[in-house]
Amino acid sequence: MSHQILSDFDIIFAGGGTTACVVAGRLASYDPSLRILILEAGQHTLNKDAHVQPWQIPTHQAPTSTSVTFNIGNPTPHLNDRAPVVLSGRCVGGGSCVNFMVYTRAPASDFDDWGVDGWESKNLIPLMKKLETYEVQPDRPTHGYDGPIKVSTGGCKLSLCDEFIQVGTTYHKRQYADDTNDLETCNTYMSWYSYIDGTTGRRSDAAHNYLYNQAHNLNIQVWDGKRVKRVIVENKRAVGVEFTSDPISFPGTDQSPSTVRASKLVVVSAGAFGSPGILERSGIGAEAVLKRCGIEQLVNLPGVGENYQDHNLLYVPYLAADEVVTMDALWRGEESILRESLAQWYSNGKSLIAQNGLDSKIKWRPDDEELKVMGSAFQPRWKEFFRDRPDKAVAIFAAGAGCSLRNILPPRNYMTASYYTLYPVSVGSVHINTTENGGERMDFTTGFLDDPSDIVPLNFAYKKLREIFRRMPSYRGEVSAGHPIFPEGSAAFCGEASGPVELNAPDIVYTAEDDEAIAKFHRDHMQTTWHSLGTCAMKPEADQGVVDARLNVYGVSNLKVADMSITPLNVGTNTYSTALLIGERAAMIIAEDLGIDCI
Incomplete structure (x- = not known):
């Protein structure tokens, strides 16, 4: 050689x-x-x-x-x-x-x-x-x-992400902040900015x-x-x-x-x-x-x-209203949408071409009530690492306007709940x-x-984000194939819906079997970030x-x-x-x- x-x-x-x-x-x-x-x-x-x-x-x-x-x-x-x-x-x-x-x-x-x-x-x-x-x-x-x-707001504003913030600051009872990237603020909802040139859209x-x-x-x-x-x-x-x-x-x-x-x-x-x-x-x-x-x-x-x-990530898809703007048509390659969006992007750097579909988030820390719901398996990790470090979030929750599984799902509008933990032990x-x-x-x-505490915030995040998405005006149900398989007759059944529930509607009550289905779902589908x-x-x-x-x-x-x-x-x-x-x-x-x- x-x-x-x-x-x-x-x-x-x-x-x-x-x-x-x-x-x-x-x-x-x-x-x-x-x-x-x-x-x-x-x-x-x-x-x-x-x-x-x-x-x-x-x-x-x-x-x-x-x-x-x-x-x-x-x-x-x-x-x-x-x-x-x-x-x-x-x-x-x-x-x-x-x-x-x-x-x-x-x-x-x-x-x-x-x-x-x-x-x-x-x-x-x-x-x-x-x-x-x-x-x-x-x-x-x-x-x-x-x-x-x-760093900019991207090529256009997506209303789904405003819905996520609105429900998060009311139902989820967290505040809104203009900037959670100031190196100390967390546990507040905000718009999610992007590494996109605001002038060129690149x-x-x-x-x-x-x-x-x-x-x-x-x-x-x-x-x-x-x-x-x-x-x-x-x-x-x-x-x-x-x-x-x-x-x-x-x-x-x-x-x-x-x-x-x-x-x-x-x-x-x-x-x-x-x-x-x-x-x-x-x-x-x-x-x-x-x-x-x-x-x-x-x-x-x-x-x-x-x-x-x-970091440990889950994407969970939901059905969205027909009239809401998402990335789905573009990701499916619909020629008229692509042609129109490209023309605008070449003209002024705007349109969905200069978007990633992610416009809002929260760097989430559990409150006392949420910690109680999460149970004992997470308590040692919380006390040892998070409790006295108020600038450290446990996970990021976010809403996505669209679903990138374009070759698997029928052509319509979707929205995606994403959540990922930031400091896993494993x-x-x-x-x-x-x-x-x-x-x-x-x-x-x-x-x-590998560490038993790592799955606990994921299990909680699935439930909390589902409650937030159920209350968003554009919610039309769950894409059942992308959710846990709950036992027949469960109150947590996933499927299409005619619209959202009221902000003050009761949360879904999960049984022990439902919890097992959620944990199995995470072990089957959790992925890299x-x-x-x-x-x-x-x-x-x-x-x-x-x-x-x-x-x-x-x-x-x-x-x-x-x-x-x-x-x-x-x-x-x-x-x-x-x-x-x-x-x-x-x-x-x-x-x-x-x-x-x-x-």
Whole structure:
């Protein structure tokens, strides 16, 4: 097999996702003479409709999609022996080019809880402001107004989301707030803003706003369709990487390995799934993992691939009134709607093309009455973690105007209840392993619902959101196939309805059998929130850490990790905001290490 050695660069990024785009883009702007290479297994996203038009989210979830990787977990009894599938971005820009674009930020205390020098919230808030242009409201002290990433209300207002807020603030007895992304406010209903440029109506992703906008700088190169196998380490110093052409991005291409060298730094930035695998194939990891794969151990770091975390998500579909505006017709591809919406979008950046279907939410914390209803299984977790941290929400509840299961459901209007828990106790792991014929496979354990307390808020959320949706004016019943299978004769029976119940109507009374059906439904259908993190944790080495506070991999010089895998603890947010923040902080750290002015 031939082995090609290519020319040197100063810095090589193994992976071209969200954080890599931020770091590389910032460094190139700080010092345009830096020779920077990004190697990304997926394809370019530059000005491709599927990536820049917000409404096209469902295309990236389709089984035939090549813009994401379908990471298949090991079957687990806590998911009724299902093998969960977790998607991760697989294109230049990574998750920022395929995600739902919803704008949430973690509470400041999440970063303080990390206990890592330099990563305290007081040091990170200036970077949070630096990265964004908050188009929604002026003069907010924790928001930024001249950064590369745009935050707006999207292309048009959806009335379903107003209904959700109205019922939430009356029936659910929570207040409304203009901003629950101020790093401290939660447990209030609000409009849900988006990573969408309010002027152009385009997705506001890391690839276009940090990287592609520097096409004039020939010293920064992005090679797509290149899968990094390992980091080349000489005398405990990273000096380059070995890679091959990716067979998915470019079928039929030569799979011979190539080598490219870095004179200053190698940055592993392949995400919670890719980064631990690159380190392990490089001989950095736990002895048992490397030995079973026939890899010589260079550095004993048993924390590599451990500490996998995510959020636990459910989508539950409801029937909506015929006259209400939803995303359904567009997602079904109805030509007249698509043609009209595209014309408006090209004209002024508005219409459903610049929408994700999600316009309202609450970062929910249970009150005393709700805690009592939730029962004893959640009490220890509440007392130990949540009770004295009033800025931490247990879950996010949201209303979606439409249902993306367009090929399964009959053509009509739908609305979707989504809920996901933000700090599950359960953790998993991501490692490399070998197949029976000597190939490589992923050994991925999600940990989903392993801890008994994790399912309790999901069970409660199903019931509470059902009561909220039943009271929304556009409610026309449940899509029974997307709900628990309740016993015959149950008061919780799901089906079509002529309209909503009154605000003061009694709640559905669930029997013990009904509760069992809800728990089974969650174990059968709970899924990833695509918020994978933690597998190269920024912790002390003795505590299964992989990188230090300056993102250096323990035991190897000139090697850093910069992506969501470094997050030591979970964060109460959709993780795009955190990936951007890690990128800004990593760019500052690297610039300081190289003596580059980054002001």
